[in-house]
Amino acid sequence: MHIPDNYLSPSTCAALGAAMVPAWTVSIRKLKKEVTRAKMPLLGIGASFSFLMMMFNIPLPGGTTGHAVGGTLLAILLGPYAACISVSVALLIQALFFGDGGLLSFGANCFNMAFVLPFVGYFLYKFIKDRVGGEKGEYAGIIVGSYVGINAAALCAAIEFGIQPLLFKNAAGQALYCPYPLSVSVPAMMIPHLAVAGIVEAVFTVAVFTFIKKVSPGTLYEGEKQKSKAVYGLLAALICLTPLGLLATGTAWGEWGADEIQNVAAGGGKPLGFVPEGMLHGIHFEAAMPDYSIAGLPPYAAYILSAVAGVAILLILFKIFRSIKSKNKGMQ
Template sequence: MHIPDNYLSPSTCAVMGIIMLPIWTRAVKKVKTDVSKKKIPLLGVCGAFSFLIMMFNVPIPGGTTAHAVGGTLIAILLGPYAATISISIALLIQALFFGDGGILAFGANAFNMAFVMPFVGYAIFKFVKNKLKGARGEYIAAFIGGYVGIVAAAFIASIEFGIQPMLFKDASGHALYCPYGLSVSIPAMVLVHLLVGILEGVVTAAVYAYVKKMSPDVIYDDVEKTKKVNRKPLYGLLAAMVVLCPLGLLASGDAWGEWDTEGVKSLVGYIPQAFEHGINYSAIAADYSVPGINEVVGYIISAIAGAAIIIIIFKIVSSIKKNNTSNT
């Protein structure tokens, strides 16, 4: 679901970035007031979880791949505003260091996966949870919330893709950016994620059940808790994901809308101008690979590095908040 650079026009990217600015501002304010310094590091843990789960690519009929995101799960655990911040940082690290998602398209990717997904998924979770009582009802609500959340995000991404050839064409009528219109992008993205939504729902419900059993004080319930949060089970989960992440290499093919220049040419018969003259950012460890190192080992190193960077960022933020609190 990561939109690479050159698939969206600079103006589309700018609009999506501008839309995200007040969302990020609101999210930061909510996290400052609603999340204690003890729980700030959990944003890093959840951001690392999202980063890692997105490395588990799964094959989709038709030769493409896709992945879960964990947006609704993080919203359930920490609240939707905290999820926005947590996932946004994960997406930023992916784009900057691993070339997963565009630099200019960061605002669009954040809108889809860090805003639409957690807020829609969390709203569905709360609605279903209130209708179905008991623990079983909560797990069903988590599954449905995760499922609907990722499908909603995919639908919005398909709109962003699909309007490009309607708005931006060259003199010969060829698309300048994404070459597929809404009639192709919507079914392609949504149908894929109707399948991936099952994985997203299962992950959401399963991890929610795990956290509820092992570290229930983590779970967000609109009331900030002051008890010490046991993060060890969460770190254990991250460690297991790091070890297992090379399974994501088993899925071959590109995700829909994430083809390289030659891939686009083979599909539509021409190369959109943006792919030849657009942004060409070279990430340090593109595609989660480390030059000169075995693919599997490089994937694990990338997983460790990405997760560690995200956790460290939020630990620094937590220490700053702690110092500011002690000085007031």
């Protein structure tokens, strides 16, 4: 679910990043109340746990494997506020150092996986646990919370993808970022998550929780019984406000006319108008130019560019070739 860069427009990323600011602020303020300031290392260690949990490959039916996100688990273990910060830090490290998820889309990834996932998961868990009570309620809460949590996060990602073609187009009406409308992105994201990833997440969450509860029940997080209403409010407000922010920062409202929605919705059914034309002409560089507004540049610019590219590629090939050769020598 890690969204890379260039799938979302920078303004979407900025809007979601801005939406995270209050979530982070509230989380840190809450944490300061819950743990003393000197207990900051706990966050780093929670983050590293969250990071490593995503490294665990989990067996899926059919012999394949997948990995859990563990957002709800972390929220149940450390509390939702610590989970929010911990997952955010883990995501930042993944984006910055491991190339998992983009730098610009960091805000969006945090919104989905560090905010929506742990908070939805945790409050559902809490809600069911407090209402049903007993061990049954606890486990029902974990299952529902983790299943719904990850699916809510996936839905947010799907919506973020799906609004891109509505909002961001070039003059020729071509999508600048993710080209798939909601009618494609939602089922594409949701079907695998509802059918597989959600179940994996739930089973894994239950299994790890059971283990920890059995071995070391004292380490579990004790949330307060009440006062969660404010958080529900925050959650609802953010979820309502974010799409507005996205729209406002996107193209103007007016452009998003009814006919456009129709167009998008009918997206899949559009006849293959463009493609045959392109195929007839073959792959022709100049023919492609107008689309990318490359025309009008002096011809030497392209020459210089390809010369530099040529030298760089030659150097790279040479170095790789030499290293393979020296490795072979080392073997003998």
